[in-house]
Amino acid sequence: xxxxxxxxxxxxxxxxxxxxxxxxxRLLETLRRLPGVETHxxxxxxxxxxxxxxxxxxxxDVQALADVVHSVRDVGASIASGSFATDGMIVAPCxxxxxxxxxxxxxxxxxTRAADVVLKERRRLVLLVRETPFNLAHLRNMTAVTEMGGxxxxxxxxxxxxxxxxxxMVDHTVERVIDMFxxxxxxxxxxxxxxxxxx
Ligand SMILES: Cc1cc2nc3c(=O)[nH]c(=O)nc-3n(C[C@H](O)[C@H](O)[C@H](O)COP(=O)(O)O)c2cc1C
Numbered sequence: 001x002x003x004x005x006x007x008x009x010x011x012x013x014x015x016x017x018x019x020x021x022x023x024x025x026r027l028l029e030t031l032r033r034l035p036g037v038e039t040h041x042x043x044x045x046x047x048x049x050x051x052x053x054x055x056x057x058x059x060x061d062v063q064a065l066a067d068v069v070h071s072v073r074d075v076g077a078s079i080a081s082g083s084f085a086t087d088g089m090i091v092a093p094c095x096x097x098x099x100x101x102x103x104x105x106x107x108x109x110x111x112t113r114a115a116d117v118v119l120k121e122r123r124r125l126v127l128l129v130r131e132t133p134f135n136l137a138h139l140r141n142m143t144a145v146t147e148m149g150g151x152x153x154x155x156x157x158x159x160x161x162x163x164x165x166x167x168x169m170v171d172h173t174v175e176r177v178i179d180m181f182x183x184x185x186x187x188x189x190x191x192x193x194x195x196x197x198x199x
Contacts, residue, residue: 008036009037009038013028013031013089014091015050015062016043016044017049018096019050019130020093021047021051027174029065034178070110072111079110089114099138102119102125103145104141119145129142158172
């Protein structure tokens with residue numbers, strides 16, 4: 001008997017209109033290099049605006065990085081149903097508007113419906129929320145998503161790996177996000193501890 005064909009890992013990637021479009025695009029670029037990962041891309045209208053403004057990427061260039069591209073208006077898409085198996089979803093960057101919609105279960109477009117499905121199916125949802133400072137609504141919405149099992153993952157840069165460029169900072173965050181799905185990104189920098197005086 002033939003061995004069953006390997007099932008690809010399916011990850012939904014959504015890019016919304018918070019600043020930091022580079023996180024979503026770098027995520028797609030990194031996932032594309034990993035074998036056995038199938039990406040489903042969603043970009044909000046404000047997400048496209050920021051991609052063009054911050055990265056000068058064409059729509060087609062970004063869409064070419066994903067295996068499947070969905071319109072945010074297509075609420076009849078595969079990923080709108082829990083019967084379509086996925087490993088979860090990443091929203092990078094995640095605006096406060098999309099956060100609020102997810103926190104309140106609105107399912108008012110395919111991004112928030114797919115996130116709703118991921119939460120109801122108890123799959124992994126990681127939100128790279130981006131705003132500063134936060135108001136109480138933002139904080140309460142982050143708490144609500146956490147209580148539902150989602151992971152709030154603001155893309156706060158780390159400095160312990162001594163990044164020499166914005167690219168290195170972004171890569172570090174993206175690799176940590178991918179790690180959350182049990183997929184090892186090829187260049188993930190692991191902290192091995194440090195020697196030094198502690199007192
Ligand atoms: C240049 C620019 C930067 C923005 N940055 C942020 C941000 O960092 N965080 C945020 O929550 N909203 C930000 N916004 C506002 C969102 O784009 C806006 O609330 C939008 O309606 C979000 O819709 P979406 O979640 O469907 O993408 C920004 C808008 C613009 C034009």
